[in-house]
Amino acid sequence: MPFALDHIVIAVADLQAAIADYRALGLQVLPGGQHPGRTSHNALVVFADGAYLELIAWRAPAPEERWYRTLRDHGEGLVDFALRAPDTVQALADARARGLGTLTGPVDGGRLRPDGAQLRWQTARHATPDVPFLCGDITPRALRVPEGAARVHPNGAEGAAALTVAVHDLDATLARYQALLGAQAQAATLASAGGIRTARLPLGSTLLWLQSPERAASAPGAAEPPAAQALRERLASRGEGPCALVLRRRADTLPPGTAATLGVALQWLAAEIP
Structure with a gap:
């Protein structure tokens, strides 16, 4: 399984x-x-x-x-x-x-x-x-x-669509997942954008996004993209681990409330992630 x-x-x-x-x-x-x-x-x-x-x-x-x-x-x-x-x-x-x-x-x-x-x-x-x-x-x-x-929620929440994990070294972390998950980890795909390297790994109905900042630019004084800088600062302050969550909900229900999420970077998705 x-x-x-x-x-x-x-x-x-x-x-x-x-x-x-x-x-x-x-x-x-x-x-x-x-x-x-x-x-x-x-x-x-x-x-x-x-x-x-x-x-x-x-x-x-x-x-x-x-x-x-x-x-x-x-x-x-x-x-x-x-x-x-x-x-x-x-x-x-x-x-x-x-x-x-x-x-x-x-x-x-x-x-x-x-x-x-x-x-x-x-x-x-x-x-x-x-x-x-x-x-x-x-x-x-x-x-x-x-x-x-x-398992039935007033706002139609159905599950975790995506979970982002901040990591220091994407290659090292991905190798650990491959050892942990075996053949299942072969479905991982790699991408790089905005100064961030990402490995996408499906886990049933949830997409796992492993993210690390790209290596520092070689050009002196080159500015790091804001998203990459935020990820680097997050790693420096809180360390590795889950850092953002997307919950899936039915589109025919009332929008989620606006209460505090207690430090969780939470987004909602009314459809599947492509």
Whole structure:
């Protein structure tokens, strides 16, 4: 089975405030629960395509966790994303066999839902945040990712059309994805425009855009295009990782609200990306 987007992680300062903001955007937000042994708790925005947004906050400082440190040091926003792995152990072994020795796991994880249901999963994580982590369920996925009416949103949101990931070295990152995804990564296409190099990689119904600034121009004093400069500044301040999100919605529904997106560069698309 090909890898697909599992979920996108958004670190927020106050979970209840974040829930209110995302509901004001026209999204249905579900209470997620608590992570045993940790101070974090979350809420979910689940889409028809099976992927979801995870809003995560901490009740007490957790400096040992990268997501918390990013929130503490750089503010709210996108911090990570996960790919769905039917068998995390096998996916991890396959990636290592293809040369991705910097992927570690499997690590057991879980969450206690407000209704008392205990969820269990396994993850495998890469040493650098340009590469997503893998997430595979031990308990039924429907317990972690609700189905049916939970995936219907007032604004018609249906899923992630595109996710942009800022990376330092596009060639190095693409090689890691090829080791992680195997044959699926052969569908990647490369382009260069506006001072930015981009690799487009389809992940089910989501397009992944890996972007890095081009090498500095050789001409002395040459100005860098604004988009490339913004990407370079983003990498210098917040580091590698997801940096922009496009959500797909039905065109026959009301436009999304204008509430705060909590540091997420969010756009809406009423049709497929060509």
